[in-house]
Amino acid sequence: MRSINDQCPCGSGFKYKKCCKLFHEGKLPKNALELMKSRYSAYAYEQVGYIVKTTCKIEEDMQSFKAEIAQFAKYTNFEKLSIKEFIDGEDEAYVTFHAKLSADGKEISFSEKSRFVKKEGKWCYESGEVF
Numbered sequence: 732m733r734s735i736n737d738q739c740p741c742g743s744g745f746k747y748k749k750c751c752k753l754f755h756e757g758k759l760p761k762n763a764l765e766l767m768k769s770r771y772s773a774y775a776y777e778q779v780g781y782i783v784k785t786t787c788k789i790e791e792d793m794q795s796f797k798a799e800i801a802q803f804a805k806y807t808n809f810e811k812l813s814i815k816e817f818i819d820g821e822d823e824a825y826v827t828f829h830a831k832l833s834a835d836g837k838e839i840s841f842s843e844k845s846r847f848v849k850k851e852g853k854w855c856y857e858s859g860e861v862f
């Protein structure tokens with residue numbers, strides 16, 4: 732179990748309670764990069780509600796969407812997040828990252844270029860291209 736005194740999974744070097752926890756409690760990320768990092772931390776801390784809240788698309792089947800996130804978060808070890816590129820924009824931004832993950836002793840790391848859009852002043856995760 733992770734503690735709120737542990738180092739934040741986003742890689743900031745700060746404790747979780749002084750970093751991404753603030754976003755999970757309602758602070759608005761100032762850009763898509765902060766949002767991306769806080770979403771990674773949300774998975775690590777099983778903050779399913781935050782993932783749902785910061786996903787642009789409204790899923791038809793919210794119940795299974797939440798269950799999927801919860802399942803993934805619970806059985807995955809979020810070892811390291813590396814940001815490769817951040818392309819900022821007025822209401823559209825891209826973050827390319829590598830997530831070092833494992834589950835059940837197996838490595839399941841991946842890289843993704845995520846697209847974020849700003850809707851009504853808030854950044855949200857629109858889509859991602861995994862490679």
Ligand SMILES: [Zn+2]
Binds near residue numbers: 740742747751752
């Ligand atoms: Zn953080």
